[in-house]
Amino acid sequence: MKKQYIAMAVLVVSIIILSACGNTTDESKADANKQVDLNNTGQQIDTKTDENTTEDHDDASTVGNDEVVNERTKDDYLKKLNEMEEADRYGPAQSTTVELVEQETERYEKWDRELNEIYGLLKEQLSQEKMDSLREEQREWIVHRDETAKESSLNYKGGSMESLEYVATQAELTRERCYLLVAKYMN
Template structure:
């Protein structure tokens, strides 16, 4: 094989690699992997959440035509996409929130953040009740009960490092908020159709 052909093939391979990279650069960072563990390890709430790209079913409509059988899947995929978008917007709002200047103010902000994420988690759970079959829902219900215990125990354990101090309650509610946010992403990515 001549050097000219080797260069031609190498250029072609490089173009294919760059084309693949270009697509990954244009996709948003704030979506979640479908393989995430339902009870993730506790993270420092000051660390940014790193989530990975998920793929949606792109075979819903072929040749620009929609068939009767594809409409339910199309609506469901749209619902999942809408919830991921909503969660991403909520997370962005959290990042852009100006922190309060007192411990009491910070605790109030974290309590509001927790309530916001808990509300959306309950909303997602309600949608899943409608989407999942009985066996899947029974399993999810059990997983959710175990996760609530995990969330509260993790928040308690995390807050104990400030036992008796003014940060104890703040750390508890901040951990609950962060874990609830992560759980919301997981339920949408893993279960929602």
């Protein structure tokens, strides 16, 4: 109960601070556009989309989920990615290593699902030539992501933090890749 009270207090203070800062959507978009320049390699990914993650839009409320996804713009996706990032940032903090690994695994899976959705949409938007190039870039990115996660986790080799560092690095690189794909390729 005490942990929930503390977490709620931290959340309220964070919201107040964000409100006081006047963080606008335009500033968030600018931050997102800065973040996408962090990585310039690629990944081949499964193009299945999760219909449950599709948000409804006021102008497309009568069409099916697939059509809503196809009508999303770069700004829509940047807004969604920013909201996902805020949820990560202000979500409840876990205290044990096992809980932290589970939390980071969920975070990685969430960002990976989003990356798959973005990639699937790009398959419909891009020309065959650009898609072929992106597919190769994505394959290289998978290798880069996994090698970077492994290298990072070796800092904790044999320790309880090794698996946490591996999945946390995968989650962070996947989050960055979502921003990059939207900024670089989406209309």
